[in-house]
Amino acid sequence: MYDRLNDVLSLGLHRVWKRMAVKWSGARPGDRVLDLCCGSGDLTFLLGEAVGPRGQVVGLDFSGAMLASAAQRELDRPRFDRLVPPLQWVQGDALDLPFPDASFQAATMGYGLRNVTDIPRALQELYRVLAPGGAAAILDFNNAVEDSPVADGVQSFLLGTVVVPAARALGVAEQYEYLRPSIQRFPTGRKQEALALQAGFAQATHYTLGFGMMGVLVVEKR
Numbered sequence: 001m002y003d004r005l006n007d008v009l010s011l012g013l014h015r016v017w018k019r020m021a022v023k024w025s026g027a028r029p030g031d032r033v034l035d036l037c038c039g040s041g042d043l044t045f046l047l048g049e050a051v052g053p054r055g056q057v058v059g060l061d062f063s064g065a066m067l068a069s070a071a072q073r074e075l076d077r078p079r080f081d082r083l084v085p086p087l088q089w090v091q092g093d094a095l096d097l098p099f100p101d102a103s104f105q106a107a108t109m110g111y112g113l114r115n116v117t118d119i120p121r122a123l124q125e126l127y128r129v130l131a132p133g134g135a136a137a138i139l140d141f142n143n144a145v146e147d148s149p150v151a152d153g154v155q156s157f158l159l160g161t162v163v164v165p166a167a168r169a170l171g172v173a174e175q176y177e178y179l180r181p182s183i184q185r186f187p188t189g190r191k192q193e194a195l196a197l198q199a200g201f202a203q204a205t206h207y208t209l210g211f212g213m214m215g216v217l218v219v220e221k222r
């Protein structure tokens with residue numbers, strides 16, 4: 001239901017945003033890459049396409065149920081889709097990653113940073129497991145309250161008049177009612193850049209997508 005609602009409610013655009021995040025992560029053929037808070041694996045599968053059969057892809061999530069869903073999706077993929085390497089599904093905490101320092105050349109995090117309980121800690125762990133020269137792309141809703149009050153207003157309107165009623169019709173209103181307050185608590189793009197630099201990244205740039213309602217924080221480790 002989560003995947004289907006994402007398609008319907010974003011008019012399929014979330015797939016475009018996820019492809020942009022993978023592109024901006026800098027994942028290249030043969031790389032070892034990580035998808036943090038992978039959920040049902042949307043970004044993990046896209047990373048697999050980017051690194052190809054010689055690459056290595058790890059999807060991490062602390063929900064065993066989401067990982068089981070992702071692993072089943074991998075089994076259900078058509079054989080010709082098997083151009084990607086076998087994906088590794090790891091149950092773990094983004095705040096205490098079970099990987100050595102400098103383990104990955106690139107990483108993604110899709111709609112996860114806003115959901116962790118300690119954003120600075122998550123950025124520090126991401127920095128630690130990236131190799132020097134590595135990069136990551138962190139896709140999430142954009143808290144546009146400072147940069148674009150119009151985008152903030154439209155986002156709030158759509159969440160309240162389209163998203164939550166649609167979720168209510170499917171019996172999952174409570175989960176989707178969480179979105180607006182979580183976005184209001186989420187650091188703005190500028191603040192995310194500052195947090196990333198504090199975590200040790202040499203470069204941090206926040207780009208907006210979806211008419212300012214989504215954002216991607218791109219970070220680079222020297």
Ligand SMILES: C/C(=C\Cc1cc(O)c2ccccc2c1O)CCC[C@H](C)CCC[C@H](C)CCCC(C)C
Binds near residue numbers: 005007111115158213
């Ligand atoms: C893929 C998307 C959201 C993932 C997502 C993240 C969460 O933290 C959740 C928490 C609780 C419930 C659900 C989620 C969740 O789905 C983004 C697209 C799906 C959104 C639900 C749609 C939101 C519509 C936007 C306000 C604006 C649409 C942009 C416009 C079509 C250009």
Ligand SMILES: C[S@@+](CC[C@H](N)C(=O)[O-])C[C@H]1O[C@@H](n2cnc3c(N)ncnc32)[C@H](O)[C@@H]1O
Binds near residue numbers: 036041066094110117
């Ligand atoms: C909204 S879903 C996003 C899933 C996927 N990245 C996507 O783009 O569809 C957020 C995911 O983050 C996971 N998550 C939240 N906090 C986490 C943490 N501290 N460590 C690992 N996973 C976490 C949840 O279990 C959930 O699967």
